[in-house]
Amino acid sequence: MSEITIKIFEKLSPELEKQTDELRYIAFNKKDLTPKQKEINNEKFTFSKDCFAYIIAFIQNTPVGYIRLFKRTIHFYGKVVILGGIGGVCTDPHQQRKGIATQMLQIAIKELKKQHCDIAYLCTNIEKLGKLYGKVGFVPLNRQYTFTGNSGRKYFDTDGMIAPINSENIFQExxxxKEIFDLEGLNW
Ligand SMILES: CC(C)(COP(=O)(O)OP(=O)(O)OC[C@H]1O[C@@H](n2cnc3c(N)ncnc32)[C@H](O)[C@@H]1OP(=O)(O)O)[C@@H](O)C(=O)NCCC(=O)NCCS
Structure with missing residues (x-):
């Protein structure tokens, strides 16, 4: 197997942004997204706000894997919680099932630790990919969470997973x- 290099970037160069846009376009099958679905994604998800880093996997200088890392301060029962986040996870379809996402996720968790995050949150198709995220400590939230769209509208969903990062106590709490977990902003 070709050698994989994984790097973290605070900001992407225009060239790398273009390459990773193409990677995400293919991996997420964006050509099949209707304008309405794109509009909904832009309403519900943040792509740059609260994003502090990108993890990119390369094979011979070509990006083959991508993750966005997020960080936001939220409040939980009077406590200030530093919520870390993982979004946009994808691997080039030709390089899938070789452990690339797993390696990137392991680095993501280390980075969220360095960034003083208490816990981390992500959303996914848990039935399909719960196992992937479970390998690095994520478990299903198993109840509703809420987030606020760009329009200010509140949304509710049930596909959240959380992991302990620096605080096992906050993770357990x-x-x-039983209350709905509030992301206090856009979803990622
Ligand atoms: C999901 C995705 C990022 C996985 O990337 P990857 O580099 O192939 O993942 P890994 O090789 O590290 O997979 C590790 C484990 O995760 C699970 N897994 C990965 N992809 C899976 C899939 N498509 N279906 C079911 N389980 C999967 C498996 O348990 C796998 O272990 P195995 O190969 O020994 O069975 C990749 O399939 C992808 O880009 N999908 C399209 C975009 C997407 O849906 N992203 C997730 C957003 S939440």
Whole structure:
């Protein structure tokens, strides 16, 4: 197998941005997205706000894997919580099932630790990909979470997973709580 190099970037050069846009376009099958679906994604998800880094996997200088890392301060029962986040995870379809996403996720968790995050959140198709994220400590939130779209509208969903980063206590409190978990901003 060709050698994989994984790097973290605070900001992407225009060239790398173009290459990773293409990678995401293919991996997420964006050609099949209707204008309405694109509009919904832009309403619900942040792509740059709260994003502090990108993890990119390369094979011979070509990006083959991508992750966006997020960080936001939220409030949970009077406590300030530093919520880390993972979004946009993808691997080039020709390079899938070789452990690239797993390696990137391991680096992502280390980076969220360095950034003093208490816990991390992501959303995914848990039935399909719960195992992938489970390898690095994520478990299903198992209840509703809420987030606020760009329009100010509140949304509710149930596909959230959380992981302990620097605080096992906060992780347990959030996991065992019965209230709707509030992301206090856009989803990622
Ligand atoms: C999901 C995705 C990022 C996985 O990337 P990858 O580099 O192939 O992942 P890995 O090789 O590290 O997979 C590790 C494990 O995760 C699970 N997994 C990965 N892809 C899976 C899939 N498509 N279906 C079911 N399980 C999967 C498996 O348990 C796998 O272990 P195995 O290969 O030994 O069975 C990649 O398939 C992708 O880009 N998909 C399209 C975009 C997407 O849906 N991203 C997720 C957004 S939440």
């Amino acid at each position: 959030v996991l065992n709580n």
